[in-house]
Amino acid sequence: RVRAGIGYVPQEHSVFARLSVRDNLAVGSLASKKADAVDQVLTIFPKLGQRLDQPAGTLSGGERKMLAIGRAMLGDPKLLLLDEPTEGVWIGVIEEITERLIELAKTIAVIIVEQHLDLALRVADYAYVLDRGRVALQGEAGEVRGNPELMRYLAP
Structure with a gap:
């Protein structure tokens, strides 16, 4: 999928829980051709930069979604597929994720399966x-x- 230009964020189990945030991003960056790709993800999701040494499994639901989206972006996809990106995410973080997806949708194709109607219709x-x-x-x-x-x- 990555070689085909597809980034995928599954509904559940979207991070390597025992690995740190840094190591999750390192796994995603294996497919990246950009030297500063991880820095770009940390610019998009600055909260992750504050948690680099924290095990991903201890992140909040929203932070795990941000990490999963960021890791998928490291493959420099032309198409980003997201399955329920707001499931298990606190309402305050949904807005932050929505804003980031709106920005990403300006540069790549984004397909979202989502029950949170406002997010879906704002991004789509x-x-x-x-x-x-x-x-x-x-x-x-x-x-x-x-x-x-x-x-x-x-x-x-």
């Missing part, structure tokens, strides 16, 4: 709403947000 240009595995709504993110049918699928 185009959105699909699935209902039991089928596409129930689709369109420009703003159109989907304003579609009166949306509430039917969110609150069945």
